[in-house]
Amino acid sequence: MTRPVRVGLLGCGVVGSQVVRLMAEQADDLAQRVGAPLELAAVAVRRPGRHTDVPAELLTTDADALVTRDDIDVVVEVVGGIEPVRSLLLAALSGGKSVVSANKALLADDGAMLHDAAAKAGVDLYYEAAVAGAIPLLRPLRESLAGDRITRVMGIVNGTTNFILSRMDATGAGFDEALAEATALGYAEADPTADVDGYDAAAKAAILAGLAFHTRVTMSDVYREGIGEVSAADIASAKAMDCTVKLLAICERVVDDAGREQVSVRAHPAMIPRDHPLAGVGDAYNAVFVEAEAAGSLMFYGRGAGGAPTASAVLGDLVAVARNRVSGSRGAGESAYADLPVQPMGDTVTRYHVALDVADQSGVLAGVANAFADEGVSIKTVRQEGRGDAATLVLVTHAATDAALARTVDKLAGMALVGRAASVMRVEGQIVE
Structure with a gap:
């Protein structure tokens, strides 16, 4: 084996502590997979x-010094947020260090800047853990499906909102x-805004769309709508249609009226039929469908959050970039x-479910139908x-x-x-009346 690949870790919270644990417990296996020992520096x-739980001699409060140390090969970031993390990662990349990040907000806002810095320095930037936790999703999009043409990516990418909507549906x-139940069980943060207002799902949708459609997509490009306005009445109305409500991230390759290709990217609650595979995804699990011209429909399912599952994705990236360091190569x-x-x-072309409280008298249906017809919207049922x-x-x-609509x-x-x-509410999938 060659000299160790030395790793600097930014952050040691729920995910970071699990990264430290797994690196220690699996040290021998990781060394065999990499071709050199992985050493936490x-x-x-x-x-x-x-x-x-971390050796005291490894701990530091000087993140700026860590990312510029000459003896560190890979920087792993599990802090979150935009600054100072953006500056730290740019410094690491410009200094010739590969970076592994779980930071979806930063990648959705500044992914292009980070990619440019990585390309200029000839190093790797990997971020599998930024979307869907432990589920291998980004690397299949970036590498396994690189020879195919992806047409659509749709799924549940936020475990907190999926737990909330699942409980509303069940009870x-x-x-x-x-939301109170989700908070008590630890599924929701003390400040759940990023989750329930759809920011988390929108950031992940931007990352997915960028990889799937070879286009730079930022958070500001994504239409976002949270679940705070979803009521028990909405859930009941969905049940009456044999549907359920899910917060979906939807990325599509579309063609406009002039025949030009575009990308549609959105994150919002939608009704889906109970027989749709995503309808059965409960609690805090994630599931994502990928549709490609040659491969057809693929589904990725698993735990989308949590310390150990997310650390698993981080370690997968760490092994990949460490292998590249050992071999003197660079990944995609x-x-x-x-x-x-x-x-x-x-x-964007979509469908709506609309429930109207109306006066029970003649002429109401005709008036409602005329309102739809005036805007060129056809009523299905x-x-x-x-x-x-x-x-x-x-x-x-x-x-x-x-x-x-x-x-x-x-x-x-x-x-x-x-x-x-x-x-x-918007409707996805085919509802049979």
């Missing part, structure tokens, strides 16, 4: 006294009650040659639930542009015979 933390609980870098434009959400003051019209549309809903809200839109 330093761990940068804020409060060294809290990390009694009939409201959003606040399900960024592929953004396609440079496809991102389609505005208003132009319609039914009435209840009578008198409790009457509700439930409609599912055919595919139309999101802008046309939004205008239709706004128009319905202004009609005298429509009390309110009790439920408005």
Whole structure:
């Protein structure tokens, strides 16, 4: 074996501590897989006294010094956030160190900058753990499917929101009650904004779209909608349609009216039929479908978060980049040659489920149908639930542009015979009436 590959670790929290543990417990096996020992050289933390499971001589509070040390070959980052991490990783890359990161927010915002720095220095930038935890997903997109043409990536990429929606579906609980349960069980952070408002899923969608469609996609390109407005009534309405509600990240290769290819990237709650494979993905699990022209439909499923599962993905990347260091090679870098434009959400073709509280009298259905027709939106199915003051019209549309559907809903809200839109949600998959 050659000299050890020395590793500097930024952060030693839930994930970082598991990286330290796995590196120690599997040291012999990792050395055989890499072709050289993996040696933990330093761990940068804020409060060294809290990390009694790490040898004291490895701990440091000087992250800037760690990333510029000449004796460190690979920097592993599990801190999260944008700054100072961005500056630290840029310094590591420019200094000739390969980088392994689990930081989806940074990669979604500044992935292009980091890739450029890695390419200039001739080193690796790997980030399997940034999306879907332990599930091997990014490397298959970047490498295994490099010879295919991917047309769509869709899935559940946030375990916290999936747990909340699964509990709402199973128990009939409201959003606040399900969120409280998720927090008590440790699935939700004390501040769950990134999860429940869809920021986490949107960041992951940007990363997935960039890899799948060879196009630089940033967080600002992604249409985002969280689950905070999903109510128990929405869940009940979905059940009546034999559907369930999931927060989905959806990345599609589309063609505009002029025949030009574009990329559609969005993260929002949607109804899907109960017989859809994603409908059965419960609790904090993740699952992602990839559709490619030659390979067909592929599904990736597993734990999308947690210390040990995420550390597994980090170690997989660490082994890969360490092998490259030993062999003097470099792995696959960024592929953004396609440079496809991102389609505005208003132009995205989708379908809606709309439940309207209406007056139970003649002419209501005709007025509602006219509102849809005025915007060029075709109604697929319609039914009435209840009578008198409790009457509700439930409609599912055919595919139309999101802008046309939004205008239709706004128009319905202004009609005298429509009390309110009790439920408005996008629909994915085929609902059979």
